[in-house]
Amino acid sequence: MEKDEISPGAVVVIGGSAGSLEVILQIANRLPLLPTVVIIIVIHRKIDNDSILEDLIAHRSQYPVKEVEDKDPIIPGNIYIAPPDYHLLIENKECFSLDTAEKVHFCRPSIDVTFESVAETFTNRVIGILLSGANFDGTEGLARIKELGGYTLVQTPQSAEIDIMPRQAINRNIVDKIVDPEEITAAIVQFVNGLP
Amino acid sequence: MIKDEDLDILVAVLFEKYGYDFGNYAKASLKRRVNRLMVIDRLPSFAELLYRIKSDASYTNHVVQELTVNVTEMFRDPQLFKTIRDEILPGLATHPFIRIWHAGCSTGEEVYSMAIMLEEANLLHKSLLYATDLNPTVIENIKRGIFPLSQMKQYSENYIAAGGKKDFSDYYTAKYEWAKFHDRFKEKMVVATHNLVSDRSFNEFQIILCRNVLIYFDKILQDKVLTLFDNSLEKLGFLILGSKENLRFSSIASQYTQLAHKEKIWRKMK
Numbered sequence: 001m002e003k004d005e006i007s008p009g010a011v012v013v014i015g016g017s018a019g020s021l022e023v024i025l026q027i028a029n030r031l032p033l034l035p036t037v038v039i040i041i042v043i044h045r046k047i048d049n050d051s052i053l054e055d056l057i058a059h060r061s062q063y064p065v066k067e068v069e070d071k072d073p074i075i076p077g078n079i080y081i082a083p084p085d086y087h088l089l090i091e092n093k094e095c096f097s098l099d100t101a102e103k104v105h106f107c108r109p110s111i112d113v114t115f116e117s118v119a120e121t122f123t124n125r126v127i128g129i130l131l132s133g134a135n136f137d138g139t140e141g142l143a144r145i146k147e148l149g150g151y152t153l154v155q156t157p158q159s160a161e162i163d164i165m166p167r168q169a170i171n172r173n174i175v176d177k178i179v180d181p182e183e184i185t186a187a188i189v190q191f192v193n194g195l196p
Numbered sequence: 197m198i199k200d201e202d203l204d205i206l207v208a209v210l211f212e213k214y215g216y217d218f219g220n221y222a223k224a225s226l227k228r229r230v231n232r233l234m235v236i237d238r239l240p241s242f243a244e245l246l247y248r249i250k251s252d253a254s255y256t257n258h259v260v261q262e263l264t265v266n267v268t269e270m271f272r273d274p275q276l277f278k279t280i281r282d283e284i285l286p287g288l289a290t291h292p293f294i295r296i297w298h299a300g301c302s303t304g305e306e307v308y309s310m311a312i313m314l315e316e317a318n319l320l321h322k323s324l325l326y327a328t329d330l331n332p333t334v335i336e337n338i339k340r341g342i343f344p345l346s347q348m349k350q351y352s353e354n355y356i357a358a359g360g361k362k363d364f365s366d367y368y369t370a371k372y373e374w375a376k377f378h379d380r381f382k383e384k385m386v387v388a389t390h391n392l393v394s395d396r397s398f399n400e401f402q403i404i405l406c407r408n409v410l411i412y413f414d415k416i417l418q419d420k421v422l423t424l425f426d427n428s429l430e431k432l433g434f435l436i437l438g439s440k441e442n443l444r445f446s447s448i449a450s451q452y453t454q455l456a457h458k459e460k461i462w463r464k465m466k
Contacts, residue, residue, distance in 0.1 A: 069440045070411045071222075071418075083440050086411075089224040098411045098440050099225045101232075101265045117224055120197070 008076040008093075009036030010192045011122045015111030015141070017044040017133025019161025021056075023181045024131065028061035028079065030185040034192055035077045039063065042082040042114045044107050044135065054081055070098050082109035089113065090121040105137040115141020124149030127191045129184060131155045133165030139172050146174045151191050153177045153184070198230055202242045206230065209249060214256055216330075217393045218263065220417035226263065233262045261331050265412065269347065270305040272407075273439050274357035277309060279459050280403075281359050284434055285317045288402055294323040297401045297428065300392060300409035301327045304338030304385075305351075309358075310405070311381040312367055316360070320384055326399065328390035338387045341377040343368075348375050392421045397428040404429055407460075408438035415445075422446045426464070435462045 016024055020043060031039070045053065058065035063079040066072070068088055072080075073095050082088035083098065087109050091097040104110035115128050115138065128145040130138045132155060146152050152175050157163035159180045169175050179187055198206075203226065210216045218226060230245075239245045248255050271277050288294050294314070298307045307327045314320040329335045337343075343351075352364040368375040390398070392409070404425050410418045425435055426448045435443070435452065437460040443449050455461040 069442055070438075071415060086440060089222075089228070091222055091224045091414075097222045097224050099228070099265065100267050100408045100411070100438075101225070101228065102267060113228070 008038040008074065008122070009125065010034075010195055011038045011040065011118055011126045012129065012188055012192075013040045013042070013115060013118045013126060013145075014129045014131065015042045015115060015133075015138045015165075016131035017107075017111075017135045017137065017162075017165055019132035019134075022161075023155060023184070025056060025060055026181055027184050027188075028057045028063070028065075031061070031063070031188060032185075033062045033077070034189070037192055038074055038076050039079040040082075040088070040114065040118065041079065042088060042109050042111045044109075044111075044133070044137070045084055057081070068096050068098065070096075072096050082114060084109070087113040089117040093121060105135055107135065107137050111138035112141035116144045119145040119148045119150055122150075125195060126150035127153060127188060129153045129155075129188075130166055130169050132160035132162050134162040135165055136168055138165055139169045139174075142169050143172060143174045146176070151176050153179065153187055155184070156180050198227065198234070198242050200227075203227055203230065206242075206246065206249070209246065210256070210260070213250065214253070214260075215394070216256075216260055216391075220393070220414045220420075222412055222414055225265075225412055229263045229265070233259065236262070257333065261333050264331060265408075266302045266331070266334055268302045268305045268408075269354070270309045270343075270351035271354035271358045271360075272306065274354045276436070276439070276459050276461070277313065277354075277358035279456060279461065280310075280436070281313050281317070283455065284403065284461070285313065285319060289317070289319060291402065292322065294319060294403075295326065295399060295401045296323065296403045297326045297399070297405070298328070299390070299404060299406040299425070300329055301335075301338070301405075302329055302331075303334050303343075304341075304387075305343065306405060306407065307338060307385060308341065308343075308377055308381055309355075311384060312355070312360075313358075314384075315381075316362070320380075323384055325385045326401070327385050327387045330389060330391040330393075332389050335387050335389065338385060339382060341379070341382050342374050343377070345370055345373050345375045392424065393417065397424055399428065400430050401428055401433060402430060403434045403436065405436040406438075407436065408441070410441050411438060419446050422448050426451070429464050431464055431466070433464050435464065436460060437462075 065079045087099040154166040451466040452462040
């Protein structure tokens with residue numbers, strides 16, 4: 001199975017909305033370099049054409065950070081960000097694709113769309129993380145990650161600036177672990193090291 | 197969620213029976229479209245979908261329309277339109293005749309945006325805008341020039357951000373929930389069905405816009421379509437793609453120079 005060697009060992013997919021930026025920056029700052037892991041971030045934001053978010057995360061992280069363009073290759077050891085006004089999909093194990101289809105939960109990019117697509121391609125090698133937000137986006141996708149054998153994690157509602165998004169997932173009974181923001185990177189490392 | 201094998205069967209049936217070739221469409225997105233279609237049409241199973249397609253040609257038109265994404269807006273990415281207004285249109289003024297192709301333009305919002313800018317640059321009278329899409333239904337809307345009034349606030353903001361100085365509402369007449377754009381714009385449009393997968397070059401243009409269409413194709417088809425554009429663009433013409441699309445890795449890249457780093461505008465140099 002030569003193909004597996006270039007495929008990521010694990011995929012960390014993080015979804016956040018209102019109040020999640022601080023947490024995402026903290027994760028980017030604390031996460032140790034895991035060369036076989038791909039990190040994908042979907043965050044709701046206003047449509048703009050600049051790369052402020054990319055710069056903010058890159059400034060704090062040891063990982064190269066890239067806002068995804070159409071058919072960009074998926075390379076382990078990188079952080080990828082969903083571009084504004086596009087849904088981010090996994091075309092296959094080697095590359096992304098983008099989609100301007102209808103908004104989901106009033107959002108594009110939608111967390112559900114990316115979570116579901118990651119789950120279907122990478123199944124049990126996925127850890128899905130849902131953060132603060134005033135929205136119902138993310139729960140369906142997290143459920144799909146769980147269903148296909150992945151691991152699901154949400155921020156504690158008490159620590160979330162807006163707890164609607166994590167609470168929605170918890171109420172659905174699909175969450176493996178509920179942790180405070182400071183503990184998220186440790187949970188990621190534990191998940192990655194626990195994989196066969 | 198339908199299975200990959202089902203998707204392959206659907207693609208084969210649409211091609212063999214109706215000539216629509218989705219074989220080189222990007223799979224992840226196409227699969228989402230099929231799932232969405234089954235939800236909207238309340239189809240209990242993939243077999244049901246297949247049966248309806250095989251037995252009903254008019255239903256197939258609807259399927260083709262739903263499988264393609266028809267999301268567009270006026271002056272989408274205003275900064276791009278500002279660049280076209282400031283840096284491209286002045287150079288076109290010396291041409292006796294201007295031809296622009298909007299490939300895969302869906303319901304035509306982008307075509308009307310361009311027509312408005314051409315008029316403001318005093319170029320519309322000698323321009324022709326070719327508006328094509330593979331869906332016969334969506335392009336009918338371009339001929340009508342009618343768009344939802346609810347969108348006009350957003351479009352007006354986009355227009356201003358794109359360097360528009362006039363009152364955007366002067367360009368249409370509001371009636372009930374609709375905004376009807378003035379007929380002088382559509383008089384300068386040639387509206388036709390054209391399938392980028394199977395149809396050929398039909399003219400030579402100074403500008404070709406194809407934004408957020410290539411993202412639905414795999415790399416093989418992208419390259420084929422870019423070659424079609426290359427054959428349809430005159431020397432020093434401009435090719436304009438979507439904000440996350442790139443010419444960089446295509447076979448025609450070496451003949452083109454990107455205009456401004458942030459904008460997805462390339463100029464044909466050879």
